[in-house]
Amino acid sequence: MTDFLPRDTPVQLVDTTGAFSADPVYPTPAPDALVDGYRSLVIGRRVNDQCNALVRQGRLAxxxxSHGQEACQVAAVRVLDADDWLFPTYRDTVAVMLKGVAPAEATLMLKGDWHGGYDPHVHNVAPQATPLATQLLHAVGFAHAAVLKGESTVVLAMCGDGATSEGDFHEALNFAAVFHLPVVFFVQNNGFAISVPLSRQTAAESLAHKAIGYGMPGERVDGNDLAALLSVLGAAVDRARSGGGPTLVEAHTYRMQAHTNADDDTRYRDGSEVRAWADRDPLLRLRTHLRREGLLTEESEASFTEAADSIAATLRDALNTDAQLDPDDLFRFVYATRTPQLEEQSALLDGELRRTGQEAQA
Structure with a gap:
């Protein structure tokens, strides 16, 4: 059981200065994986910036x-095969896009549309979940079904530190361990559950230590070190695929911006704390390392920036187009056969629309 205990300090391969240190357990990702990962980091940061701008413009509600957490977003997708499934949270839009979902579809829910925006089965991405930890139960159920069907699917379920305070989190881990399911629970510990710091959520030494109580291994990793994330998460996915069962991975990262645009983070944390984490930026860290190793050129960086700008432009253009709404959609998808009450409500709305249209023409 001692093998299930996480390390005293998070696994780290590339430190804040960009210097590399080999690990006796976790292998170093291949150079091309790090370069391609850096490209995804650049895209993720650009998507975050663009979405924040779209909120200010009223195009996103x-x-x-996930600014500052992009390494977690990238690694979560990179370690999965095409047939594996990702179960994201509301903060994991970048991961959803990197899994292949079109930017406009990935942000439709955040625009305030009436549905999730994308077909989960096209790219094996579950709908983004706003309620905390509910997606973990869905992920475990999906993995259980895959085992019963004899599939080799691995499920990676993402959540934040706040979700670990929900009962759903504990039920999901217990079920996954008892039935020995191929699930990787990936906790992005970014320091706060909205305004509540981790110290007010748990007295445990770390969130990864909770794993041993369920009979699964837990591991801690530097959540701003893409190299370490790829190695630790990759090992957890390999373990799950080979029949080793579930793993809990806690990534130590930081939420650099407010919880959402509706949050004032200055009310519960000091600016000096945020500035201190700026030096641990996952993009700057990996960029420094790749430059030092001669793996990143000015030309390649320019191409990465161009690709990121292109994705941002696609997203911007899509959300700047007003949707053509059909009022009857309010009633069309409630029941296969409309009830008398829905027919009455539909007729009432139709009458109101006709009346306002006639008044506008007059």
Whole structure:
């Protein structure tokens, strides 16, 4: 059981200065994986910036930024095969896009549309979940079904530190361990559950230590070190695929921006704390390392920036187009056969629309 205990300090391969240190357990990702990962980091940061701008323009209703957590977003997708499934949270829009979902579809829920915006089965991405930890139960159920069907699917379920305070989190881990399911629980510990710091959520030494109580291994990793994330999460996915069962991985990162645009984070945390984490930026860290190793050129950086700008432009253009709404959609998808009450409500709305249209013409 001692093998299930996480390390005293998070696994780190590339430190804040960009210097590399080999680990005796976790292998170093291949150079091309790090370069391609950096490209995704650049895209993720650009998407976060664009979405924040779209909120200010009124094109998005809300946006939970993952600025500063992009390494977690990238690694979560990179370690999965095409047939594996990702179960994201509301803050994991960048991961959803990197899994292949079109930017406009990935942000439709945040625009305030009436549905999730994308077909989960096209790219094996579950709908983004706003309620905390509910997606973990869905992920475990999906993994259980995959095992019963004899599939080799691995499920990676993402959540934040706040979700670990929900009962759903504990039920999901217990079920996954008892039935030995191929699930990786990936906790992005960014320091706060909205305004509540981790110290007010748990007295445990770390969130990864909770794993041993369920009979699964837990591991801690530097959540701003893409190299370490790829190695630790990759090992957890390999373990799950080979029949080793679930793993809990806690990534130590930080939420650099407010919880959402509706939040004033200055009311519960000091600016000096945020500035201190700016030096641990995952993009700057990996960029420094790749430059030092001669793996990143000015030309490649320019191409990455161009690709990121292109995605941002696609997203911007899509959300700047007003949707053509059909009022009857309010009633069309409630029941297969409309009830008398829905027919009455539909007729009432139709009459109101006709009346206002006639008044406008007059």
């Amino acid at each position: 809300v946006y939970p930024s």
